[in-house]
Amino acid sequence: MLVNGDGRVFVGRRIDNKEGDWWQMPQGGVDEGEDLDQAALRELAEETGARPEHVSIIDRMAESVRYDLPEELIGKLWGGKYRGQEQVWFLARFSGSDEDIDLNAHDPAEFCDWKWAEPEHLPELIVPFKKRVYRAVVEAFRELV
Template sequence: MIDPDGYRPNVGIVLIRDDGRVFWARRVNRDGWQFPQGGMRTDETPLEAMYRELEEETGLQPEHVEVLGATPGWLRYRLPNRYVRHHVRPTCVGQKQVWFLLRFTGEEAHFRLDANEKPEFDLWRWVDFWYPSEHVVSFKRRVYEQALKHLLPMAEALCQTPLRNTYRDDPAAAEPAFSR
């Protein structure tokens, strides 16, 4: 489903622990890392699509998370021209997304990246809240920053501490130490 402006409706998921660290996953057979996200079906609400994508990409069930909030309306990003399939109609030029902030309430054993017959991710880790906005592919960077800025007050209320962007303040901040 592509809207008249060429954007595919999509949901994005920021899964956060009580300590303010967020779930960050590597795409299968690629070097790219990202938050879980995926397209909406024509008969789904953003919330329904979020729960479906959460299960498909991480194996988590609704009882493993608590919805803390969502972005109001759509955030958009354009695909680089090399990724646009100009021969396909309607032509998709990018994605429009509603982003959800979910508190992880389950156990790490509940993660199953292979829950779907075609897994999206092959590796995951917990990273600082702002880390993804500095390390996602460049064409998604602005949307990640917008989503995280909007979700920040809810995240800070959860962990009861300010979540500074140490990657912007200190470029020497290295890769996260913990990795699965």
């Protein structure tokens, strides 16, 4: 969860989701042997272009969060290898300006558009099967945002 100085959260519209007006927070995988904090900062830089000097990790959820794909997506996403994800969520503060966001910082880009959103609106913006995850993330970081 990347939060700006106004307490709003970065969300992006995925390039590969043409079936709805869904927005999500940056997320990504951890390379073998990679430290979770470093993975979070790397993925954030790849997906948003936010440079490390503009990002400070504030907190990490105590428990990981899991979700399962809906039946209609199993076998279609992630090369058919996975049925869901287990995620470790971080809260990070962004000290840069909007001009420091660069969705094309990594090839291929993951997002085609982005905006700052109010934290309480996040569950309304995400695909339905991730709403429970987003509610948990908002609740975990509510006091720190």
